[in-house]
Amino acid sequence: MHYILLQDSSWATFIGRFHPAIVHFPIGFLLIGALLELGRRWGKVAVSESVIVFILLLSAVSATFACAAGYLLSLSGGYDANLLNNHMWKGIGVAVFAWMAWAVKSDNLQRIMPSEKVIYLPAFIIATVLTLSTGHDGGSLTHGEGYLTQYTPEPFRGLAGLPPMQQKPTEIKPITDVQQAIVYTDIVQPILEAKCTQCHSASKSKGDLRMDQLALLAKGGENGPAFVAGKGAESDMIKRCLLPENEDEHMPPKGKPQLTADQIALLSWWIDQGAPADKKVAQLTVSEAVKPALASLGKEAPANAENAKEPAVLSLKVPKANDEAIENLRKTGLIVSTLSQDQNLLEISAVNLPGFSDKQMELLQPVAQQITWLKLGGTAITDAALPQIAKFPNVSKLHLEHTVITDNGIVSLKPLAHLGYINIVDTKVGDKGLKAIADMKALRSVYVWQSAVTDSAVSQIGRKNPDLLVMNGFNEATVAQFVKAGDTGDKKELKNK
Template sequence: MNTFILLQAASAQPSDWALFFGRFHPLIVHLPIGFLLIAGLLEVGRWLGKVSISESAITSILFWSAVSATLACVFGYLLSLGGGYEKDILDEHMWQGIGVAVFAWIAWAVKSDWLGDRIPFSSALYVPALGLSLLLLMAAGHHGGSLTHGSDYLTQYTPEPFRSLAGIPPRKETEIAAKPITDVNQALVYEQIVNPILQSRCVQCHNAEKSKGDLRMDTPDMLKKGGEDGPIFVAGKGVDSEMIKRCLLPVEDEHHMPPKGKTQLTDEQVTLLTWWIDQGASFDKKVADLKVNDAVRPVLAALGGGGPVGDGQVAAGGSSGPAPISPVLTMKLPAADPKVVDELKRVNLLVLPLAKEQNQLEINAVNASNFSDAQAALLPKLTEQIVWLKLGDTQITDAALAQVAKLRNLQKLHLEQTKVTDAGLKQLRGLAHLEYLNLYGTAVTDAGLTELANLKSLKTVYLWQTKVTDAGIANLKKNLPNLEIVGGMDAKTIAEFAKVAPTDETKE
C-alpha cells in the first residue's frame, strides 16, 4: 500500500528528470521494433532456406531487442507521468509494451547457449515467444499511434471497399473539413471559420484521447472549460487570452503553440482567432452579427472568395464598407531577376510569389534565424517585387531597416522579436504603401510611435510586449484614427480605442 501511495505521488508531481528521460521514449521504442522484426524475418528466411545465419547472431539480436524493449518500457512510464493521455488506451499500450519485453527476454533465454539447455521444453517455447512478442509489438505500436495521433490514426484514410470489409465506419468528413463559404457574411464564425483552424492546428494534441495539459479543443464545451492552468481565452480580450499569447511567442519558446516542428498558424489565422475572441467568442453567431474591423476584413474577404465583408457595418475608427485592395497587390511589376532570387535562397530565405501570373513576392526568414544586417543588403535588389517581408526572430538591428526602407512597394513588414528600436522606425517614413507592421517583443517606445504617424497607409500594428505607453498609443490614434492596434495596452483601453476615436482627454 505504501509503495502504491508513493507511486501515485510521483505520478502526480513528476520530477524534471523523469520528464526529461521520458521524452526519449519515442527514440528508444524504435530499437526493439527494428531488432524484433529483423529476428523474425531472419527466422522466416532460415525456415524457407533462403538465409544462412548463425545461431549466435540471432541470439545477439534477440538480446538487444529485449534490452531496448525494457528501456522503452521504463522511458514510456516516465513519459506517461506528464499526463494528457487517455487512460484506457495508455493502460493497454503499457501492458502490451511490457509483454513485448517479457516475451523478447523469453525468446532470448531459450535461444541462448547457457540458458537454453536449462529451461525445460526450450525449443518448443522459442517460436511462440518470438511470435507473441511480434504480435504484441504491432498492437503496442497501434495504441502508441492512437495516444499520439488519435484512435483512428491508422484507419482514418482506409479506402473502400477495404473499409467496409474491415467493419470500419464511414469517414466523418464533416467533422474535419471546413464547410465551403459562399457568402462570408452569413458564415457561422465558430463552425465555419474558427473550428477548422483548431481542427487543423490544435486538436491533434488536444482531443478526447490525448489532452496535453488537460486541455481539449475538439468541442465547444471542452474549449470553454480550458486546461490545467485554467481558461485559454477570455471573451472580449483576445491579446490577453492564453490561446493567443502562446501563438505569438517565439517558436523556440517551450510554451509556444503549436510546438516547434508542427505546422504553425498563419498570421491570418491568428488574426481570425483574435478577432473571434475580441468579439465575445460566440459559438453560434454569424460574421454579419459581429463587428468587422479593418484588420480582419481582408482576411474574411479571402475566405469568401474576395467579396465584400461586413457591408454597412462600422469598422474600427468609423469607416464602413469593404476595405479597398492595396494598390501594390494589383500593380504590373517586372519579374524578379532569377540570380537575385537564388542569392536570397542561399541565405535560407523563402522567396514566395503572392499570386500566379503576378510578380509580387513574399520574403520569409522563418528558416533563417541568423539573418543579419549584412545580408539585408540583398533585399533592395528586388526593390519593386518585395511586397511582404517577414524578418521576425532574426538577428537584424536598426541598420537593416535602412535597406528595408528601399523597398518602395512594401505592404507588410514583420519585425517581431528583433533588436530594432525607435531609430530604425525613423527610416521607414518613405514606405508609402506599408499597411501592416509587427513590432511585438521589440524595444520600441512612444518616440517610435511618433515616427509611425507619418505612415498614412498603415492599418494594423502589433505592439504587444513593447515599451510603449497608453499615452503614446493615444497620440498615435489621434494621428491615425483608422489604425488597428493589437497589444500594448490593457484590455479595457484596447476595447475603448476599438470602439471610438480618441477623446479630448487624450489630445495634447
C-alpha cells in the first residue's frame, strides 16, 4: 500500500484533483470558527462552546482530507519543488494545529488534562494564520508565483516591498522590420510568453515542461520533446494546439487564452526551419502560406484601414454549431475557432492541412451557417469547391491564395452577401473573374498579386468602385494593412459584441 501511495496513477490523479475543492472546507471552517470565538469573547455573539468544538472538529477532519488529496495531486508533478514543499508542510501544520485546538477545547480532554487549556488559543491562531499562508502558496502553485500579489496597486505595493508591477504580454508587439527580426527572440518567444509560460515556467512547470527558455523547451518534459526540429506537424506542442479544445491534452487548456491560427502557423514554420535560436526571418525560407502571418507582425495598419464600413456580419446571430460537427472538423486537422460566443460565428482554417480537397468540403456543411472566416489558402481545392462555399451564407473573409482556382470558379461566389475580404494571391483568376466579383455589395478588399489579374484591370475597377481596395503588389506594409483590415480589426469587434 505504501508503494502505491508513492506512485502517480490514474486513481491518485483522480482523487488528487479534488484537492482544490476539499481545501475550501478547512479554510471556511477555521475562519468562521475564529470569528465566532472572537465574537464570543467580546460578548457580541451568543454561541456555545460545543458549537466551537464542532467547527474545530470539521476543520481538522477536512484539513486532513485536503492534505491527503494534495499529496496525491503532487504526484502528477509539474510544480516548483520548493514552493510545493512549503505548501505541503504548511498544510500539514494547519491540520495538526486544528486537531490540537479541537482536542484541548474538548470537554473530555479538559477533564483529563485541564492545564492544556492554555495552548488552545495559540493553536487556534496558528492554524488560522497558516491557512492564509498556505492558501497564498496554493494560488502561486496553481497560477504561477506571485499570482495573488501580481496586481497589488500602489501605494500598498511599495509598502509591502513588492517590485514595480509588470504587465504580462498578451499580444505580440509590432515589429519595425520583419525581415530583420530574429525569429525566436522577436516572434516565437513573445507568443510563448503570452500563451504558454503561465503554466510552463520556473514558478510552475506542468508536465515538467518549461517554455520560458529555448534550451528547456528543446529539452521537453515528462512526455518527451516539445518539438521535433524540422517537423512542425509532428511536434507535440503543435499537435496539442490543434486538438479539440475540450480534450484534456489540448493546449492551452480550455478557458485560457488560445493561440490564433497565425500564431500556430508561425510556430510550426519556425520548427520546420529547424527551430533556430538566432537566425533572422531573411535567413530562412519563407513559404507563401506564412507570408501574411509574418506581415501581420509589422507596424500598425494606416488609419484609413480603420475607416472601412462595419461589416454587416457583425450584426448577425446564428444558432450554435453542433459540438460533434466541430470535433469532427478538428479531427481532420482543421483549426476551428469561435470568433464570437454571443453570435456563434466560427473561423475555420486549413493552414496546417495542405491536402484538404474538394471532397472534404462536405465536412463543412454541418456548420455552413456559422462559418464567417474560411481559410483554405495553400490547399488542394479547385473550382469545384467554390459553388459549395457559395452555400455558406455568412462567409465574410475568404482565403483562397496559392490554389488552382480560376475565373470559372470565382464567379460562383457572387451569392455571398457578406463577403468583404477575399485573397486570390497566386491563383489563375484573371481580369474576367475580378470584374465578376467587383460589384459584390459587401466586398471591400481583394488581394490579387501574382494572379492573372492585370494592372490595367485593377486601375479600371478602382475608378469604377472607389470603395473597393484591390492590392496587386507585395510588400510587408501592404500585406500588414490587408491582414489587419481584413482580420484583426473585425476580430476585435466580433469579440466585443
